[in-house]
Amino acid sequence: MMSAPFLVTLIFLVLPPLLTCVNVTPFPPDGKPTVALLLMVRDESHNLRTNLPLWNAPDSAAPFFDAFVIAVDDRTIDDTREAIGEITAGTPTHMFDYTFEGFGPARTLVFEETWKKFPHITHLLVGDPDWKPNLSLINKSDLDEEHHTYQFKIWDRNGVTTRNCNWLMRNREGLHYDYYVHEFLRFPDGGPFVEDQKNLAWEVAEAESDSSWHQTVGHGDKKGASRTFKRFLFDISLLLQEQEDP
Ligand SMILES: *[C@@H]1O[C@H](CO)[C@@H](O)[C@H](O)[C@H]1NC(C)=O
Ligand SMILES: *[C@@H]1O[C@H](CO)[C@@H](O)[C@H](O)[C@H]1NC(C)=O
Numbered sequence: 001m002m003s004a005p006f007l008v009t010l011i012f013l014v015l016p017p018l019l020t021c022v023n024v025t026p027f028p029p030d031g032k033p034t035v036a037l038l039l040m041v042r043d044e045s046h047n048l049r050t051n052l053p054l055w056n057a058p059d060s061a062a063p064f065f066d067a068f069v070i071a072v073d074d075r076t077i078d079d080t081r082e083a084i085g086e087i088t089a090g091t092p093t094h095m096f097d098y099t100f101e102g103f104g105p106a107r108t109l110v111f112e113e114t115w116k117k118f119p120h121i122t123h124l125l126v127g128d129p130d131w132k133p134n135l136s137l138i139n140k141s142d143l144d145e146e147h148h149t150y151q152f153k154i155w156d157r158n159g160v161t162t163r164n165c166n167w168l169m170r171n172r173e174g175l176h177y178d179y180y181v182h183e184f185l186r187f188p189d190g191g192p193f194v195e196d197q198k199n200l201a202w203e204v205a206e207a208e209s210d211s212s213w214h215q216t217v218g219h220g221d222k223k224g225a226s227r228t229f230k231r232f233l234f235d236i237s238l239l240l241q242e243q244e245d246p
Contacts, residue, residue, distance in 0.1 A: 023173035023188075025122050033143035034066035036121045036171070038110045039129060040098070042073035045083040047129035047209050052087045055133050064140070067121050068093040069114045073100050092118065102242065104176075104183040111175040119171070123150075126167040126185075130157075131204040138202045143168075149185070149192040152202035159205070166197060179242065 028034070037055075041048065055064040068088045072080055074097045084095055094117040098109055107126060114124060123143045131154070143150065150168040155161075167185060169175070174188030185192060 025119060025171040027122060027145040033122045033140055034120075035064070035123045035125055035140065035143065036067035036069055036114060036118050037065045038069045038107075038114060038124055038126045040071040040073070040103075040106050040110060041080055041084075041129055042076050042100075043078045043080060044129040045078045045080045047207075048080065048083045048087060050209070051129060051132050051207065054135070057135055063091055064138075065091060065125075067091060067118045068095075069110055069117065070095045071098045071106060071110050071113070072096070074098065075100070094118070102179075104179045107183055108176040111177075114171070115173050115175075119173075121171050124169055124171050124175075127204075128206070130206050130209060132207050134203040134205065142198070142200050142202070144198070145170075147198040148187070148196035149198075150202075151197055151199045152204065155203065155205035157206045157208045162203075166192060168200075168202075 037052075057064070068084070068091060070084055070088075070093065072084070072095060081095065084093070088095075094113060096113060098106055100106060110126070111124075114121070122145075148170055149166040151164050151166050152168060153162050154165050156163065169185070169192065172187070176186050176188075177183035178186055
């Protein structure tokens with residue numbers, strides 16, 4: 001028989017970790033994870049039409065993503081909204097316009113909208129329309145209940161270098177991104193923490209397209225516009241804005 005003081009101590013030891021997990025989406029009884037793709041897009045009709053369908057294996061009856069949350073930059077001038085309507089047909093989709101005020105704030109808004117519309121979805125992938133997935137390495141069963149973030153590999157546009165990314169996570173309330181440029185993922189409890197991360201074999205490859213927002217904005221009229229001088233000036237303007245932001 002445990003003594004009362006010991007029990008009280010035990011309860012306090014157990015409570016704090018439980019409390020921090022309150023707002024994580026529970027895993028479904030069938031043990032099957034569900035994934036929402038979160039995107040923010042501007043003049044990405046071409047990339048969306050080319051790359052999004054690649055996630056669905058030809059031999060699979062069910063589409064890879066269980067939901068889409070897509071924020072469309074209100075300066076979009078191509079047929080991005082029509083493309084999204086066509087590609088996401090049959091899958092629960094929340095598409096909305098937003099006014100760009102930095103990458104971190106925009107992606108945080110997408111998290112907030114996701115939590116409002118799809119709180120039951122177990123995992124979120126914060127992606128880019130120019131990603132081509134390598135389906136031979138991507139297996140939804142790799143996503144579990146215990147881990148908070150999942151690391152995967154992104155091949156850079158040059159096709160040679162790679163970087164690791166943890167923008168795949170359990171769905172929870174209060175997810176947000178810090179910073180206007182090179183946004184950084186944050187959890188309400190101070191995470192994500194490395195010990196809660198699972199390293200996946202998943203890989204995606206960034207593909208440069210000559211018809212994306214870099215062209216309509218005027219970052220350059222040839223291939224490689226995402227790495228042009230004008231694009232870097234754009235990033236610098238955001239960094240300066242961030243510096244002034246109290
Ligand atoms: C996908 O990954 C496999 C295993 O690393 C590799 O052999 C294959 O070339 C990759 N496919 C593409 C399209 O990159
Ligand atoms: C995906 O992973 C599960 C669990 O590890 C495994 O049973 C299944 O065969 C894998 N699917 C493919 C296509 O590799």
